[in-house]
Amino acid sequence: MSNQIRVTVWNEFRHEKSNDAVKSLYPNGMHVTIGEALKKNSDISVRYATLDEPEHGLTQAVVDSTDVLIWWGHCAHDEVSDEIVKRVQKRILEGMGLIVLHSGHFSKIFKAMLGTHCSLKWREVAEKERLWNIEPGHPITEGIGEYIELPNTEMYGERFDIPTPDKLIFISWFEGGEVFRSGCCWERGHGRIFYFRPGHETYPIFHNEQIQRVLVNAVRWAKPRVFMEHSAPNTQPLEKLSEKKVQFGKAGVAQNTDGSNK
Ligand code: ZN
Secondary structure, eight states: OOSSEEEEEEEOOOHHHHOHHHHHHOTTOHHHHHHHHHHTSTTEEEEEEETTSGGGGOOHHHHHTOSEEEEEOOSOGGGSOHHHHHHHHHHHHHTOEEEEEGGGGGSHHHHHHHOSOOOOEEEEEEEEEEEEESOTTSGGGTTTOSEEEEEEEEEEESOOOOOOOSEEEEEEEETTSOEEEEEEEEEETTEEEEEEOOOOTTSOGGGOHHHHHHHHHHHHHHSOSOOOOOOOOOOOOSSOOOOOSSEEOTTSOEEOTTSOOO
């Protein structure tokens, strides 16, 4: 295994082609802006994958050689094939990290990993957002300080229909009054999952240095400690066991040594 954390940044990459405002903020796509920020760190290597590539850029070979997958999607969640979602889900359960950004809350892969609708309230009026760092000792908030302030964002409000996070590390306040669980950590199988709310395509969110710092920290946190394929083996005891006079059947019913249960 390489010493570097092998990150694949996946982007739907549609808004950047069809919307001039988004194109001017992210001329090469949000994935490239995110990737350039990650690549400034020598312990991280970056590849890109986008929806319109064959297999959405997530071939078996790419998935098998990815340590952390970052996901940004919005208007074309339904175009992601179920087969690719299953492939990615299996790899997360085996140990791959997953970082889901902003409108990725409605992606097939996020919903598959969490098992809930992942719905929320939203409003787009360019209001101010303050993300409060409520876990200053957590690896993902290292160097962030007390809060991140974004002058213009799309609002996401509670209730966010997710399973209670294993660890909640950011809570957002919005100018319009809502709050939101903006930084959420889970473990599923051997994989670590981080959801991070900011990232609406018409604001320069991914150019913000604090946001970039969170992403770098999240990559390091989500990197696999182990890759293990699913198995459920029948196994021999490590110690020599004494012969049992009474046996139990599969349903836990005591049986005499002649096999009867009277
Ligand atoms: Zn948005």
